[in-house]
Structures are given as structure tokens and as C-alpha cells.
Amino acid sequence: MKTIKEISSNGFAFTLARVPGSQRVLFGGADFKVYDVDFSAAKPEAKALGEHKSYVTGLALSGKIAVSGSYDGRLLWWDIDARKSIRAVDAHAKWIRKVAVSPDGKTIASVADDMVCRLWSVADGKLLHELRGHEEKTPHHYPSMLFACAFSPDGRCVATADKVGHIVVWDAVGGKSVKTLEAPGMYTWDPVQRKHSIGGIRSLAFSPDGKYVAVGGIGKIGNIDHLDGKARIEIFDWKKGEKAIEFEDDKFKGLIEHLAFQPKGDWLLGGGGANDGFFLFFDLKSKKATRHEKAAMHVRAFVLDEKVETIYAAGHGKIQVLEAKG
Template sequence: MEKIPEKIEESKKLSRQDMAFCLATHPGSERVVFGSSDAGLHEVDLAQENPEPVSFSGEHGHSSYVTGLARGSGGLLVSGSYDRRLVWWNAETRTSIRAVDNAHEKWIRQVTASPDGTLVASVGDDMICRLWNVADGKLVRELKGGHATETPHHYPSMLYACAFSPDGELLATADRVGHIVVWKVADGSQVRTLEAPVMYTWDPDRRRHSIGGIRAIAFSPDGRQLAVGGIGQIGNIDHLGGPARLRLFDWEKGETEAELESGEVQGIVERIHYHPGGKWLLAMGGDHKGLALVVDTATNKIVSETRTPANHAHDFAFTDAGDGIYVAGHNHLTAHDLVAG
């Protein structure tokens, strides 16, 4: 599906009591694995009329919210959690293989796999990105020193997001105050830093704390553009009542190509994926409810914004054909059709 979708229509919904924070697809099927606030991993086959989730099990597991999940090579899944632990899983048997305790000193926010599936990257609030060998679970490299542990206002910062470049040679990380680092995977050196401070709202007068951060980051399929997402310039930071934000960089030049904000639909962007063809990107998130923004990458403009029927979306992935998405969110896992004009 190369055409820019005009509608996002919910085709299937699995209502849940828990929150689904992350997901991984199973190529060649409609099976989706998601990480949950119940500290578990669950798989559901959305091809079934009445899909029933099946839980993963085994010697190793999590004890808190599962916030990161990536599919590596060799039929392996790697999950990360607020419990600071990474767990390796056999995707077919749905059983755990190994765990790395204290993979981070603080809460793990995201786990993502390299394009060839041999590495996974994890980011946590210790402000370090760690690269792990998918096959044996060994630590390959630490990418550290790029993100301050404190905000300018002397509060703990958070390292929310990471993404590999399409060729797997680079990895970008982004934090709460809008600082972005592009790293060279091979040696852990910093290639470029970028800033999107608009994603961080510090209220010095009325409430004296902050909200926001870059929650989503993605390279375009050609590797030229880097998109980050979050929320910014919120009047009342008690709520997610501000415009969803995207900033598009020509990262090699260090230039901002576009600063985009939603109109009527408000909330925070939790995940960005470029469509495989590269002609458009989709950003999802929300406040209480879900939101979806479609950006035409030829014009770098938001061409549609949708309030999704389901609640806040935490993660999504394209279907194999690219004509639909699976969404993990608050109290739901859903499938949607992308309807072109």
C-alpha cells in the first residue's frame, strides 16, 4: 500500500483489563505478541474470529510493566520492563530462555531490534543505551555519556526511545528534555546530536514540574530523515492536553525540516513508523483516547489526524502487506485497516 491512507478503520478489537505497552508481529501470520502491565507477554492470533490470548511462560519472567519488545533473528523475542530486566523468549514455544537481571540500573523504556535481527538495543532511565547479542544474550556495547541524568531543573531525566537506521549502522536515542543522539553502532561513538526542546514542558510557576519528552523516534526507509514525536507547550501539565508533536530532521545536516503539531486532536505521540515505501509515516499515541497522525513525507505535512475509537495507543506495527496496523494500547489490542482514498 503506497497510497497515503485517508482513513484508519478498526477491524478487530480485543478488550483487556490491562494495558498493552508494546508489541511484536509474527511475519506470515496475524499473530501478535504484546507486553502488558500485568508483567506478562501474551500472544493473540487476530486471524481468529474470537481470538483468545495465550500467555508466555517459563523460568524467567517480569515483575513489572513490560514496556519494550523486539523480534530478533532465530525466532527470538526480547522483552524489557520497569523491573530493569531483559528476558529472551522462544517465539514459537512461548517460553523464556534467559534473563539479564539489572540490564539497566533504572526502568527500561524501550527495546528494539536491528534490521538484521542480530542485535537488540535497550534504553532505560539510567540514560544508557545497551546493545545485546540476540543469539547469546551477551552485552555487546554501551552507548553512554550522551544523555544527562538530570534535567536542567535538577530532576531525574528519562531515556525513552531508540531506533536503528535501516542499514543497522546507526542508532538514535532520545530523552525527556528533547536531546537526541545518533550513535555509530560499530564503535559507540556519537555521530550527531540534535535538539527538540519543544517536546519538554517545564512549568516553573503554576505547578513546578514537567511533562513530555521524546517518546518516539524513527529513521526513514532511506535513512535520510529522522522523525521524533511527543507532546509540547502544554498549558496545564496535569493532563495530556496539548498538541501532539512531530519534528522531522535531516539528521546528517543537523537541520529541522519540519515542526508539526496536531490540530484538534490532542495527546502525546508514543510511536512513529515510516511506511515501508517511505511516502508517508504514521504516528500514534493519545491522551485518554488514541490518536493517529499521517504525515506525507513529500511535503512534510500532516495530511490526516484521527481520534481512534480505542483508548490511548502505546505501540503499533504494520501488517505484512502494509495495508493495516496492529495497535497495543490502554485496555485493548486492536487491528485496523488503512483505507486509501
């Protein structure tokens, strides 16, 4: 996979969003700041919009409004043209892990380690729903984490997924649970060697037709200290409550941190890593990984452009623009 452009992310970048139809990207990470960078420039340079009080882990864009989420528990609204923060909401009591925006751009979902998903009005920052359906403790009595969320393509549903592999699909309008799914293979509790766990469902995506929910993480870990487990994907026909695909990769080890379907729904792209990083193309018909690409960093988030020709990726140390063809 050819690197087209790349800049330093000033440390670990955890989240990224792209202004549609442009090469302008916003990202945030371990230096607490929210940046934007225009890769159409001859020498792209990241400029800070402002900052949180801890790691920035979620970003979503709705027109000229960006919403960032952080381990400080706050959501910040940004006017990306004026380059300033326009609203701050104390959204969660614990770390915010992910932020997603509905397809119509009206609603923001945030998930955090208080194990609650909250839906917010983009327009005025009002809380619309509190979605509670994830246990605060793991079966082994340790704090659980609510890592992932995503809206369905029609915007009617939002799905959330946690550390122990519990997935809930919610009615985003009514605020009620409509389906629960289980992916216990994503929970990496080691009962013998190390007596702890660091896996969990880290990524989640709906298929373009809304029929499937894909989740990503890591399989059974040989050496938990080094993320020494196979990259793992599970795909559910969520309305039927059936697991359609369970896949562990033979080549790449590490967490699948981000998942995205190709717009036609033929394949799924996963990005992640352990010490190093990878992109994994997964064909839905053959149920096989059809392409493995090493990445120059542990990939935390990425966006495909409209033509599926370019990938904008954020990770440990870099923001990259990559050629997706091949």
C-alpha cells in the same frame, strides 16, 4: 479507520511486536505479562508466555526469538514457539523504556532511565556496547528519562532520545556517538503554573532511506495534568544536523507514543493520545497532517503490515487490528 478485530489487553498494553508475514502478535503491559495472540483465529485469545516483575514496556522479535524489556530492569529472551523464557539479563538499574531490534535481527537495543542505551547480542545475550550520552538530570535538576530508540534501516546506526529533547545518533557497530540533535520543544517543563514536566521524546523512527530521524512527543502543555498539549513531531536531516520539519497538530492533543514511516517514505504515521487516542498521518512533501483518525484507546505501539493495509496496535485496554486504507 475500521476495526477488524480487537481483544482486551488486560489493562494497559505498552508494547507490541508482530511475527512477520503472520497475524501473530506479542504484547506486554501493566499486568507484567508477555502475551501472544493469533488474530487469524476465529476467536483470538491472548495467552501468557510468562511474566516480568513490573510493567512490560519493550518487545522486539528476531525470528523465533522475542526479547522483552520491563520496568524491572530486566530483558527476557523468549522462544516463542516453545512458549518459554530462555534467558534473563539484568540489563539496567532503572526502568527500561524501549527495546528495538536491528534490521538483520542480530542486535537488540535497550534504553532505560539510567540514561544508558545498551546493545546486546540476540544470539547469546552478551553486552556489545554501552552508549552513554544523555544527562541523568534535567536542566531543572529532576530525573531525566530515556524514552526512545530505533535502528537505522541499514542497521549501522541506532538513535536514542530523552525527556529534554536530546537526541543522539550512534554508530551501532563501533559504539560511538556520531551526531547529536536537539528538540527542546519536546521538553515540557512548566516553570510557572506547576513546576514539573511530563513530556519528552516518546517515539523515534528513521526514514526508509536513513536520511531522516523523526521524533514524537507533545508540545507546550496548557494543563499538564491532562496532557493538554498539541501532538508534536520534529524531523531532522540528521547527518546535516538540521531540523527539516517542526509540526504541532491543531486537532489532536496528547503524546505521540509511536512513529513509523511508510515503506516508500512518503508519509509518517504517529499514534498516541491523552485521555483518548489517535492516529495521525503526516505527509512529508506537504509537511501537513493529511489524515486524522480517532482511536478507541490511547495508542502506545503499533506495527504496519508489509502491504501497509493493516495496523496492529496496542494501547490502554485493547489490542486492535485496524484497516489502514483510506
